Amino acid sequence: xxxxxxxxxxxxxxxxxxxIVLGLAILLLVADIAVPKARHGVVLTWMALIGMGAALxxxxxxVGTNESTFNGMFRADDFSxxxxxxxxxxxxxxxxxSSSYLEGHIEAGSxxxxxxxxxxxxxxxxxxxVGASGDLLMIFLGIEMSSLAVYALTGFARQRVSxxxxxxxxxxxGLFASAILVYGMAWTYGATGSxxxxxIARSLSGVVTDGKVEAxxxxxxxLLIVGLGFKVAAVPFHMWTPDAYEGAPTPVSAYMSVIPxxxxxxxxTRILVQGLGPLRDEWVILIGVLAVITMAFGNIVAVSQRxxxxxxxxxxxxxxxxxxxxxxxxxxxxxNGEISVASVLFYLFAYAxxxxxxxxxxxxxxxxxxxxxxxxxxxxxxxxxxxALAMAVxxxxxxxxxxxxGFYGKYYVILATIEADMxxxxxxxxxxxxxxxxxxxxxxxxxxxxxxxxxTPRTSTPLLGFGLVSMVAGTVLLGIFxxxxxxxxxxxxxxxxxxx
Amino acid sequence: MLQSYAIIGxxxxxxxxxxxxxxxxxxxxRPSNPNPTKLGVYESGVPQVSPPRARYxxxxxxxxxxxxxxDIEAIFLYPWAVAFDAxxxxxxxxxxxxxxxxxAGLAYEWKKGALEWV
Numbered sequence: 126x127x128x129x130x131x132x133x134x135x136x137x138x139x140x141x142x143x144x145i146v147l148g149l150a151i152l153l154l155v156a157d158i159a160v161p162k163a164r165h166g167v168v169l170t171w172m173a174l175i176g177m178g179a180a181l182x183x184x185x186x187x188v189g190t191n192e193s194t195f196n197g198m199f200r201a202d203d204f205s206x207x208x209x210x211x212x213x214x215x216x217x218x219x220x221x222x223s224s225s226y227l228e229g230h231i232e233a234g235s236x237x238x239x240x241x242x243x244x245x246x247x248x249x250x251x252x253x254x255v256g257a258s259g260d261l262l263m264i265f266l267g268i269e270m271s272s273l274a275v276y277a278l279t280g281f282a283r284q285r286v287s288x289x290x291x292x293x294x295x296x297x298x299g300l301f302a303s304a305i306l307v308y309g310m311a312w313t314y315g316a317t318g319s320x321x322x323x324x325i326a327r328s329l330s331g332v333v334t335d336g337k338v339e340a341x342x343x344x345x346x347x348l349l350i351v352g353l354g355f356k357v358a359a360v361p362f363h364m365w366t367p368d369a370y371e372g373a374p375t376p377v378s379a380y381m382s383v384i385p386x387x388x389x390x391x392x393x394t395r396i397l398v399q400g401l402g403p404l405r406d407e408w409v410i411l412i413g414v415l416a417v418i419t420m421a422f423g424n425i426v427a428v429s430q431r432x433x434x435x436x437x438x439x440x441x442x443x444x445x446x447x448x449x450x451x452x453x454x455x456x457x458x459x460x461n462g463e464i465s466v467a468s469v470l471f472y473l474f475a476y477a478x479x480x481x482x483x484x485x486x487x488x489x490x491x492x493x494x495x496x497x498x499x500x501x502x503x504x505x506x507x508x509x510x511x512x513a514l515a516m517a518v519x520x521x522x523x524x525x526x527x528x529x530x531g532f533y534g535k536y537y538v539i540l541a542t543i544e545a546d547m548x549x550x551x552x553x554x555x556x557x558x559x560x561x562x563x564x565x566x567x568x569x570x571x572x573x574x575x576x577x578x579x580x581t582p583r584t585s586t587p588l589l590g591f592g593l594v595s596m597v598a599g600t601v602l603l604g605i606f607x608x609x610x611x612x613x614x615x616x617x618x619x620x621x622x623x624x625x
Numbered sequence: 626m627l628q629s630y631a632i633i634g635x636x637x638x639x640x641x642x643x644x645x646x647x648x649x650x651x652x653x654x655r656p657s658n659p660n661p662t663k664l665g666v667y668e669s670g671v672p673q674v675s676p677p678r679a680r681y682x683x684x685x686x687x688x689x690x691x692x693x694x695x696d697i698e699a700i701f702l703y704p705w706a707v708a709f710d711a712x713x714x715x716x717x718x719x720x721x722x723x724x725x726x727x728x729a730g731l732a733y734e735w736k737k738g739a740l741e742w743v
């Protein structure tokens with residue numbers, strides 16, 4: 126009975142990074158009741174940081190593996206390694222941003238630290254599972270695990286109505302999206318007879334040679350794209366984003382602007398490229414049109430925002446558009462020179478550093494008693510030059526200025542679109558970036574050329590400061606070493622090549 | 626390809642027409658004769674004593690959650706017990722891990738005071 130043997134001896138070594146994060150989540154729960162309340166801030170934060178760091182180190186030992194376990198449900202390959210890298214770095218940076226903000230609220234008892242880190246760990250675990258799944262069911266499981274934790278985190282400032290409002294909107298629309306997604310998975314299963322991604326690709330490879338696609342398969346494709354479009358906040362499925370980002374506690378906004386998005390894109394790549402890759406001709410145009418609408422809408426609406434958190438929410442919609450454009454440039458799984466998925470992965474990594482960084486500065490200001498409106502940034506350049514410099518670096522990187530990592534992210538996406546003969550997509554990216562320059566530069570102009578409205582009191586936030594330094598360093602250095610990172614990202618090709 | 630999209634459109638249209646027409650036809654042909662007894666909440670034939678939308682304590686939620694935890698534990702332990710010989714030591718260790726995870730959850734809930742019923 127081979128089935129029993131495989132179930133009894135799953136290769137747990139392949140899941141090491143995921144198991145470490147799971148262990149961390151459970152240990153944090155235990156530590157919540159075992160550690161005295163007064164020492165929570167120090168102990169729990171360092172536990173979370175060390176746990177995520179250990180998972181990151183374990184992840185690096187997996188580079189180059191290409192195996193699956195649990196009957197093909199779980200995969201450890203270069204794609205999952207890269208997704209883990211993005212997610213764990215994002216999580217470590219978010220924890221650094223969170224700690225001072227939450228400790229400031231411990232007195233009031235409104236934001237229990239332990240539950241925050243537990244929810245964050247489970248959300249990270251869910252995203253890692255999506256990246257490492259070889260089956261539609263695992264993708265759904267991972268996405269739900271990731272989303273449910275983030276719904277709760279959005280409403281974490283439970284005494285503030287806007288936080289609850291954002292959480293409820295996110296929750297209801299997220300549930301709706303999940304239902305659509307699972308409906309699409311059901312149609313995929315109905316049309317192909319399998320939920321395993323490689324089996325789906327194998328059963329479809331005959332369909333493509335006929336050049337005719339069944340309506341049922343097309344319906345599955347549409348439902349999957351709509352469901353995942355909600356998760357990555359692509360227009361027209363973005364309605365929850367601004368309210369959820371604005372209402373959530375700022376460190377949570379930093380976290381949820383990156384990690385659930387990574388989960389969505391990991392799922393999109395797994396499903397569309399690995400599973401439905403043979404249907405490329407059908408979905409590339411859908412994703413391409415979605416990309417153009419998303420980047421146009423996100424960037425144009427961001428122009429009229431006076432609240433920096435809301436502005437960053439719309440700007441993150443715009444960035445979703447760029448990443449979708451990279452996915453739309455997919456041609457075929459080709460070991461030599463297929464760059465589209467590599468550009469998606471690289472962009473996600475770059476985006477994690479610069480976007481969490483931008484939210485970290487907002488958190489930094491809030492820790493000093495400031496608000497989140499554009500006026501609160503007035504004169505920051507003279508009040509605290511280092512914070513203003515960091516914000517300027519993040520803004521310029523989000524805009525896409527050359528030596529910084531944001532430029533390389535956009536560069537590879539544009540390269541991929543041109544190689545795929547989709548010049549219209551490249552033109553759209555350039556135009557959208559030109560629009561985005563307005564509101565990113567406006568923040569810089571407010572910081573340096575406006576009179577300060579208020580003072581910035583000195584408050585000690587060492588971990589946040591260290592996080593900010595590492596994010597600035599990442600934003601600058603990742604750009605310089607971009608070709609090394611891109612090489613790592615390009616290894617996904619080996620992982621997805623299906624033996625037929 | 627466009628033909629396939631036409632089929633999908635037709636399917637969506639059929640679903641919309643079917644759903645709405647059932648509701649509309651029902652509204653048109655059913656007799657409408659409301660009275661207080663009919664509009665009240667059905668409570669197994671017993672007269673209603675309090676408004677059904679009363680607020681109730683979230684402790685019920687915690688109890689329900691506990692029930693689910695132990696229920697699921699039993700469901701997963703039963704097949705393990707049946708296939709104990711086939712699964713061997715590895716299965717035994719896995720079951721221990723599973724139970725200890727649930728125990729950690731129970732300890733957390735206990736310590737947080739969720740079990741104190743006052």
